Amino acid sequence: MARNSFAVTAVAVLAVVGVGRSQPPRAAPNAVEHEMPQPSMAGNSWAAPLLSFGAALGLIFGVVAAKPARAITAEQFSQLTYAQVKGSGLANRCPTVESNGTEVPVKGGSRLVNVCFEPKSFAVEFETDKGKEFTYTLAFIEGSLDANPITFKEQDGMDFAATTVKLPDGEYVPFLFTVKELVAKGEGSSFKPGFTWGGEFSVPSYRTGGFLAVALPAMQSDGQGGQDELFKETNKVFDLGKGVIEME
Helix, strand or coil: CCCCCEEEEEEEEEECCCCCCCCCCCCCCCCCEEECCCCCCCCCCCCCCCCCCCEEEEEEECCCCCCCCCCCEHHHHHCCCHHHHCCCCHHHCCCECCCCCCCEECCCCEEEEEEEEEEEEEEECCCCECCCCCCCCEEEEEEEEECCCEEEEEEEEECEEEEEEECCCCCEEEEEEECEEEEEEECCCEECCCCCEEEEEEEECCCCCCCCHHHHHHHHCCCCCCCCCCHHHHCCCCCEEEEEEEEC
């Protein structure tokens, strides 16, 4: 089967020295969506937001239409007990910030911390079943931030998530959702409505030939029986690719 192509739409939430807004990603037709399930929020009462600074940016991998998602702030999340969070999917949500002004000035030598990327849908060449696991958000990402042009260099955080979608015929398609070593740039010296930026990041292999321990004895033995037929399965390599991200 030919390699499947993916497009991911997500929302990035970041904390910096300024204000925040939420901008829905641009939509485009002809994309097949794998919409991620949204956790239930019934029965919870929320207080005022903890974060007075930050920016909410739309993240687009490829081109795909995204649906609005219910969101919570960091303070709202901190008020929940373990029992309330367990099984709800809320631990996989990126916190949001409320608008407080028109722009976020950026000074040289700053740092961008607590950046969070949360996919809203996965677009594949084939229609897929909805995922049941809430394990696809990238969080606590941080790095240096400079101005003129605004440049963010990712240095630390939970910057990758092994993700799998299921095709109608039962086949599972794995890929690595990541922003490792991201270098994002945009013209200007402040975050404000309409500001766009982006750049490249590294994409490691989802897994290598040593992923399954049960395969190691056969790979390390002298026997060659059947190896020609199994060459494609046993002769895996670890490749490093490149990804591109655009944010608004």
